[in-house]
Amino acid sequence: MYSQEIESLLKSKKIKVGDKILVSKGKSTYSGILMPRIELGDTSSLVLKLDNGYNIGVKFEKDTKIRLSQKGKPIRFKPAEMTARKDPNKPTVSILGCGGTIGARVEYTTGAVFPAFSPGDLIASFPELGDIANIKGKKLFDILSEDMTPEHWKVVAKEVVKEIESGVDGIVLMHGTDTLHFTAAALSFMLKDLPVPVILVGAQRSSDRGSSDNLPNLVSAVVAAARSDIAEVMVCMHANMSDNFCYLHQGTKVRKLHTSRRDAFQSVNVLPYAKISYPEKKIEMLRTDYRKRDKKTVKIDDKFNTNVALIYTYPGIKPEFIQSLRTFEGVVIAGTGLGHFPTNPTNDSFTKSVLLAVKNLIDSNIPVVIAPQTIHGRLNLNVYETGRRMEKVGVIGNECDWTPETALIKLMFVLGHTKDMNKVREMMTTNISGEVSERTEVL
Amino acid sequence: MYSQEIESLLKSKKIKVGDKILVSKGKSTYSGILMPRIELGDTSSLVLKLDNGYNIGVKFEKDTKIRLSQKGKPIRFKPAEMTARKDPNKPTVSILGCGGTIGARVEYTTGAVFPAFSPGDLIASFPELGDIANIKGKKLFDILSEDMTPEHWKVVAKEVVKEIESGVDGIVLMHGTDTLHFTAAALSFMLKDLPVPVILVGAQRSSDRGSSDNLPNLVSAVVAAARSDIAEVMVCMHANMSDNFCYLHQGTKVRKLHTSRRDAFQSVNVLPYAKISYPEKKIEMLRTDYRKRDKKTVKIDDKFNTNVALIYTYPGIKPEFIQSLRTFEGVVIAGTGLGHFPTNPTNDSFTKSVLLAVKNLIDSNIPVVIAPQTIHGRLNLNVYETGRRMEKVGVIGNECDWTPETALIKLMFVLGHTKDMNKVREMMTTNISGEVSERTEVL
Numbered sequence: 001m002y003s004q005e006i007e008s009l010l011k012s013k014k015i016k017v018g019d020k021i022l023v024s025k026g027k028s029t030y031s032g033i034l035m036p037r038i039e040l041g042d043t044s045s046l047v048l049k050l051d052n053g054y055n056i057g058v059k060f061e062k063d064t065k066i067r068l069s070q071k072g073k074p075i076r077f078k079p080a081e082m083t084a085r086k087d088p089n090k091p092t093v094s095i096l097g098c099g100g101t102i103g104a105r106v107e108y109t110t111g112a113v114f115p116a117f118s119p120g121d122l123i124a125s126f127p128e129l130g131d132i133a134n135i136k137g138k139k140l141f142d143i144l145s146e147d148m149t150p151e152h153w154k155v156v157a158k159e160v161v162k163e164i165e166s167g168v169d170g171i172v173l174m175h176g177t178d179t180l181h182f183t184a185a186a187l188s189f190m191l192k193d194l195p196v197p198v199i200l201v202g203a204q205r206s207s208d209r210g211s212s213d214n215l216p217n218l219v220s221a222v223v224a225a226a227r228s229d230i231a232e233v234m235v236c237m238h239a240n241m242s243d244n245f246c247y248l249h250q251g252t253k254v255r256k257l258h259t260s261r262r263d264a265f266q267s268v269n270v271l272p273y274a275k276i277s278y279p280e281k282k283i284e285m286l287r288t289d290y291r292k293r294d295k296k297t298v299k300i301d302d303k304f305n306t307n308v309a310l311i312y313t314y315p316g317i318k319p320e321f322i323q324s325l326r327t328f329e330g331v332v333i334a335g336t337g338l339g340h341f342p343t344n345p346t347n348d349s350f351t352k353s354v355l356l357a358v359k360n361l362i363d364s365n366i367p368v369v370i371a372p373q374t375i376h377g378r379l380n381l382n383v384y385e386t387g388r389r390m391e392k393v394g395v396i397g398n399e400c401d402w403t404p405e406t407a408l409i410k411l412m413f414v415l416g417h418t419k420d421m422n423k424v425r426e427m428m429t430t431n432i433s434g435e436v437s438e439r440t441e442v443l
Numbered sequence: 444m445y446s447q448e449i450e451s452l453l454k455s456k457k458i459k460v461g462d463k464i465l466v467s468k469g470k471s472t473y474s475g476i477l478m479p480r481i482e483l484g485d486t487s488s489l490v491l492k493l494d495n496g497y498n499i500g501v502k503f504e505k506d507t508k509i510r511l512s513q514k515g516k517p518i519r520f521k522p523a524e525m526t527a528r529k530d531p532n533k534p535t536v537s538i539l540g541c542g543g544t545i546g547a548r549v550e551y552t553t554g555a556v557f558p559a560f561s562p563g564d565l566i567a568s569f570p571e572l573g574d575i576a577n578i579k580g581k582k583l584f585d586i587l588s589e590d591m592t593p594e595h596w597k598v599v600a601k602e603v604v605k606e607i608e609s610g611v612d613g614i615v616l617m618h619g620t621d622t623l624h625f626t627a628a629a630l631s632f633m634l635k636d637l638p639v640p641v642i643l644v645g646a647q648r649s650s651d652r653g654s655s656d657n658l659p660n661l662v663s664a665v666v667a668a669a670r671s672d673i674a675e676v677m678v679c680m681h682a683n684m685s686d687n688f689c690y691l692h693q694g695t696k697v698r699k700l701h702t703s704r705r706d707a708f709q710s711v712n713v714l715p716y717a718k719i720s721y722p723e724k725k726i727e728m729l730r731t732d733y734r735k736r737d738k739k740t741v742k743i744d745d746k747f748n749t750n751v752a753l754i755y756t757y758p759g760i761k762p763e764f765i766q767s768l769r770t771f772e773g774v775v776i777a778g779t780g781l782g783h784f785p786t787n788p789t790n791d792s793f794t795k796s797v798l799l800a801v802k803n804l805i806d807s808n809i810p811v812v813i814a815p816q817t818i819h820g821r822l823n824l825n826v827y828e829t830g831r832r833m834e835k836v837g838v839i840g841n842e843c844d845w846t847p848e849t850a851l852i853k854l855m856f857v858l859g860h861t862k863d864m865n866k867v868r869e870m871m872t873t874n875i876s877g878e879v880s881e882r883t884e885v886l
Binding site for chain 1: 586587588589590591592593595596619620621622625626699700701702703704707749750751752753754755756757758759761763764767770777778779780781782783784785786787815817818819820821822823827828829847848851855
């Protein structure tokens with residue numbers, strides 16, 4: 001229900017949810033189908049579905065005028081936990097909500113965005129999801145993804161397994177974009193023998209904005225979850241600046257690379273698995289090296305040791321800073337160029353060099369893993385003297401092409417299983433979920 | 444001079460430096476002009492200039508055969524510190540060597556690359572530089588750039604000023620690529636009222652490889668230093684995978700974004716200033732917002748406080764990690780998404796949250812500056828509740844679009860001038876060298 005003021009006005013004009021209306025306010029006029037108020041949404045903001053399929057919120061104020069333009073079919077509000085009527089000829093997709101902008105309503109008072117849009121709301125708002133698949137929806141929690149922790153990853157993994165065991169054909173996870181790639185990497189390591197697609201999806205722009213990417217991203221994710229043959233943890237997001245397709249990125253090889261653009265997520269050192277064209281809903285495969293759907297039983301392995309630090313080196317970095325990391329059980333250093341940190345004993349005598357500080361960590365049984373701070377490309381400690389010095393003291397990761405973030409999550413995962421330096425080294429340098437590509441694609 | 448063995452063989456075949464020769468070894472045959480041995484180079488490796496202009500080194504071994512194919516003009520070895528004969532109709536460019544791959548010889552014994560190729564060697568090896576300008580050369584030091592420190596920046600700045608005061612028309616700095624963008628940002632802040640171009644140039648591939656980018660990068664840098672009107676600190680590097688042009692990047696807005704590709708350097712959030720086509724040596728301007736050449740006297744301001752930490756946040760980051768940074772006088776946090784770190788008091792009670800740890804740093808007069816770990820895009824703390832919480836505790840950098848690395852160098856520079864939190868805030872948010880763009884270019 002909207003506010004009493006709006007409901008009386010609607011009643012007096014004989015306007016019902018589902019009708020096409022014109023809303024004018026100041027110099028602007030909006031034309032669209034009146035939608036049910038979103039769950040927990042501002043009661044004094046009208047939600048309109050525009051002709052292009054986007055929903056917008058229009059704050060009802062003194063000068064706001066509403067006019068009926070065309071009678072429509074009634075739309076019923078759906079509860080947050082819901083199961084749509086099941087069509088036996090359609091695949092079933094489970095949408096799990098973890099918060100973030102894709103499920104966000106706008107707090108019109110402050111103009112800020114809060115996460116509070118449940119999967120049920122989305123199905124009510126975007127009925128076309130029901131054309132693609134039978135949709136199940138469940139809100140797991142409601143946080144901005146910068147507040148996600150490894151504990152949340154475990155909750156998500158368990159719920160994914162529960163849904164898979166219930167027999168669904170694919171899972172879509174609505175997630176904030178800030179740390180979406182961290183969660184994607186974590187789930188990639190945690191979920192073994194995945195029989196169906198598990199697709200993380202977010203939105204860079206909230207649903208109150210005409211340019212919101214929530215609809216194309218969500219529809220593409222549901223299409224991929226329902227129909228694609230790729231039984232992997234993936235990220236489905238806008239591929240470019242327009243609305244014509246999304247990419248399906250490999251969970252361990254994707255990174256957020258822009259603060260605000262809708263195509264912020266990019267595959268690093270590999271091609272995306274596939275392109276989902278929108279609104280055609282076609283899947284075009286770009287790779288063949290993926291796990292296919294099967295009937296296996298998914299297994300969960302959620303042992304993480306989160307006492308791991310990630311740092312990026314820089315000129316002037318102090319050996320004391322490295323030494324101070326001895327309270328951690330593992331360290332990832334994102335090095336410069338091919339993976340370097342300063343090793344020159346003539347700069348600061350070896351007794352107080354960064355190299356010695358790293359050696360001391362390793363000698364204290366704290367693995368030090370390297371990653372490229374250039375983000376793109378492969379590490380190589382064989383080219384320069386620096387690299388060979390680093391190899392000598394025992395850093396892990398030479399010739400890997402993981403992102404710093406994937407290296408971090410993997411080290412957390414590996415240290416959840418062993419603290420033996422040799423076993424850590426072996427696990428780190430053995431692929432668990434395609435996190436190191438066999439060769440670097442030149443894109 | 445090459446090794447005695449090679450010199451006697453050359454003598455017996457009447458081959459002199461400058462002649463075109465064929466060198467066969469195993470199944471390979473190389474055709475090129477015999478070049479003087481590079482300074483400090485391996486005496487048993489023949490240096491050949493190929494038809495495409497690239498120099499390669501061929502290790503002389505038992506099965507190596509040499510044959511004269513065409514007599515040429517003699518090439519004289521030029522000493523490392525040299526001034527070519529001055530042509531009064533040509534501009535004068537000073538090339539200063541700071542080490543790195545662009546000036547690297549290959550240690551053939553180990554296959555590793557050491558920095559040991561002086562500007563004098565380069566002029567001898569690439570005589571076409573002399574067609575562009577009168578060339579002065581000087582080696583400042585010879586290190587791999589991962590070992591550069593703020594102390595090296597000061598040496599470079601002083602030498603640049605000395606060269607400018609001697610009346611040259613442009614400066615080229617040969618520099619390793621690992622930290623080239625850090626040095627470019629540092630010089631951008633240190634050099635005031637720059638009257639001529641100062642151009643950092645590197646090579647991603649060493650001169651022994653056919654695909655080395657040292658020649659096109661160096662020639663383009665010298666072209667820009669001699670002829671362009673842009674009196675800024677810039678980076679000149681390969682623009683794409685082929686050899687047809689380089690970009691001139693703004694010193695505060697460029698970052699290394701690939702471990703090994705020749706086009707690893709990319710402008711972030713702005714267009715490059717210009718394109719230098721190679722081998723046409725034409726300058727095509729892409730921007731108009733730059734400082735023009737003038738007759739001003741360059742000033743140097745080299746006060747840095749290097750007791751500054753840079754960290755990137757991640758899920759599970761511990762408040763204790765932030766607290767441990769209290770030994771620094773300034774901290775840069777590269778946040779997720781629009782610049783966030785975890786602020787949710789319900790995750791870990793506020794008394795031990797990351798937000799409180801940051802507040803404690805700021806309350807202890809340690810400025811905390813934010814930057815985007817997405818690398819690209821602009822920070823915005825006004826969109827989400829997280830951002831507003833961060834603003835409230837006093838983080839610096841909202842709405843800036845600097846890279847984490849430029850934010851770090853700027854904070855080092857600002858803290859070299861003041862420790863007063865209000866003045867730090869004011870200096871950080873006031874452009875010194877275009878480090879924050881007025882608006883984000885959608886590229």
